[in-house]
Amino acid sequence: MPDVLVAGAGPTGLLAAYELERAGLDVLILERDVRPTTQSKALALQPRSVEVLADRGLLAAVEPYVEARLPAGHFSGIPIDYTDLPTPFPYQLGVEQAHVAAAIESRLRTPVLRGAAVTAVEQDAEGVTVTAGGRRHRAGWLVAADGGHSTVRTLLGAAFPGMSARISLVVADLTLAGKPAGLADDWQLPSTGSGFLLPLSGGRFRAIVGGEEQQRLGRDAPVTADELQRALTDAHGPEIKVGEVLWASRFGDAARQLERYRHGRVLFAGDAAHIHLPIGGQGLNLGLQDAVNLGWKLAAHIRGHAPEGLLDGYHDERHPIAARVLVSTRAQGVLGVPDPDAAAVRAVVTELLAVPEAHRAVALELSGIGIAYPGTTGRATDVPAAPDGRPVLVGASLPAGWAGRVETREGTKPQLVRPDGYVVWTGGSDLEAALHRWFGPPSAAEDTVSAAARGTG
Ligand SMILES: Cc1cc2nc3c(=O)[nH]c(=O)nc-3n(C[C@H](O)[C@H](O)[C@H](O)COP(=O)(O)OP(=O)(O)OC[C@H]3O[C@@H](n4cnc5c(N)ncnc54)[C@H](O)[C@@H]3O)c2cc1C
Structure with missing residues (x-):
């Protein structure tokens, strides 16, 4: 029995599965379509997504399909310069979504089960049972990444408030x-x-x-x-x-977002959790960041390493980011309306975006580079992810009891980095407190699948 089922082999589901596999879990992806899609809705990756792919060694598989490096993003068509963003990748990568998905899929241990449309979901104290393609599958957890029309969302009756499409x-x-x-x-x-x-x-x-x-x-x-x-x-x-x-x-231009990303043993990610007008190239970036935020937290929870509240922290960290994208894309949609009043607002916004501070704030937001979750100081650009999905400690000694749980590296700049690349400690006497806060008690069993995985956690 796999540890986790994933509904949907879009970029979000594939990356979530990759993150879970990296952390040593068994994952089965259930995909409705019988073959990988060649239809790419998204054509570009934001800088933060490029960082994430590079960090995991996935960028090399995408590179052959890159058609452009765009030195700017855009806010409703108003160019937003990326060239001085603090990242090794200060550009949008012009690459079709299908190639990004294929690159991630090529690195999965377990093949995607295709022709397996999810039609029923039941959950109990021990796990989830998912009917897909007429067969029942059992696992401890389900990641619902089955897109904007999410069947899992409908089956669970999950509240998805927001605005219906007007255009x-x-x-x-x-x-x-x-x-x-x-x-x-x-x-x-x-x-x-x-x-x-x-x-x-x-x-x-x-x-x-x-x-x-x-x-x-x-x-x-x-x-x-x-x-x-x-x-x-x-x-x-x-x-x-x-x-x-x-x-x-x-x-x-429908704009909706799940009230809660976690429903018991079901966690929603990507378009299944939020939909909006695809303007400014934000949706794929959101889904990929959901996947890497969720992956290590769910893996830690299943392994029994997770501190109290870590898994629920997935919703707490990611819900506000997508909520902000919904606001931004709605605003961008209004600016694009062929109407004299909208044109007047657009003219004013264009002027405001010429103010360097405003321009930079929007660049940091659209690119994903500016994200820093509460309790983090932003992402580490100089600390590649550990291949096995562990946190990384640079330039400091690991306190007793943590051996094996955290990868240690030499370095002059002390940093403790979460598996999704966010820095939670930068030196000082509180290293042990940071380890406890983010990675659970040191005494937790290392490789055994915990009570949480069996449903009692
Ligand atoms: C016109 C357009 C242009 C866009 N351009 C950009 C862009 O430039 N940049 C950007 O960042 N974003 C863009 N987006 C948004 C981006 O394409 C989406 O946000 C992205 O596809 C989300 O990925 P996902 O994996 O969450 O969902 P999806 O890509 O929708 O994948 C969901 C997967 O679930 C499968 N599935 C569905 N139902 C079931 C079921 N019942 N059981 C099993 N599997 C199921 C589907 O077959 C699919 O493979 C654009 C969107 C559109 C419409």
């Missing part, structure tokens, strides 16, 4: 049989408004349209080449000719 847009990857002069040939910062076209590799283009016709059509109406042709002609003129539509989907 409707279409995303499509397509080829062009006719291309107007002046259309960019390389990656560009997205503009707002209908008719966005971004060249991808292999002669493909990413189109996003959201004109009057898209508002009229229902969310479930199939996207046709004719619809795309009309929208792109409106934006780019009669020379543009849609060739083949490779995939297309409708999306909107």
Whole structure:
């Protein structure tokens, strides 16, 4: 029996599984689709996500598919400079989401079980039983990373308050049989408004349209080449000719977030926990950070190493971050509305973002570089993660009783770093207190699966 089941092999579920496997647990991912998707909603990784992948040696597997290094992010299309961010990766990495997912999947010990759509979830004091693809699977815990339409969320009746979609847009990857002069040939910062076209590799283009016709059509109406042709002609003129539509989907500006990320033995992450307008490139970054925040906490809980409240700290740390992204993306959505009042607000915001302090604050937020959870001093850029997911102590001796639980390294700058890369001690006499606060009592059993894993913790 695996320690943890993961619903959904999107980037969030895959990275959560990777983190748990790294910590030595057995994980089974249950995925609805029969084969890995080639459809990439996200096309870019924020700097903090790049750091996380690099830290785990996953970036090398992504590199061959990188199409651009974008020295800026954007706030509703207003460029936000990343070049002086305090990170080895001061840029967005232009890479299709499917390649990021494939890179993580290639490093998993246990193959993803595909064609296994979750249809039922039961939990009791000892564990969870999940029906997927007609078979029942049992484990101690379930990570629900089954996306924005999360079945697990529905099955548990988890409160998902927020705002329904008011606008409707279409995303499509397509080829062009006719291309107007002046259309960019390389990656560009997205503009707002209908008719966005971004060249991808292999002669493909990413189109996003959201004109009057898209508002009229229902969310479930199939996207046709004719619809795309009309929208792109409106934006780019009669020379543009849609060739083949490779995939297309409708999306909107619904903004919702789970009230609680933990429901007993079920923990939600990624789009299953929060949805918002995909503007400013935030969703994938949120999901990946959820995964690395949850992974080590759940592993510690299962192993019996976790101090009181550590697992619930996943919700406490990550809920406010996504709540802030919902506010930011709603604000960005308003700035993109083709309306004179919105244009006036946009002009004012553009001026304000020219103030260096404001510009930097937004850069730190959008890039994920500025995140520092309570009790941490931010992330360590010079302390690579331990391969086995243990915390890392640099430049100090480990107090008695902690041997084996924490990886120690030489260094002149004392730091104690959580497995997700956040610094919880930077020198001084309180090392033991920091170890206790974050990594539990030293006497806890080292390699035995604890009572918590069996359901009594
Ligand atoms: C048009 C668009 C553009 C975007 N651009 C960006 C961007 O540039 N940058 C960015 O950061 N974010 C972007 N996003 C958001 C980003 O794509 C998502 O936040 C990201 O996909 C979330 O990953 P996830 O793993 O949580 O969910 P998903 O990627 O949705 O993965 C969920 C997985 O669960 C599976 N699943 C679903 N139901 C079940 C079930 N019942 N049982 C088992 N498996 C199931 C699905 O098949 C899927 O594999 C964009 C989104 C859209 C729509």
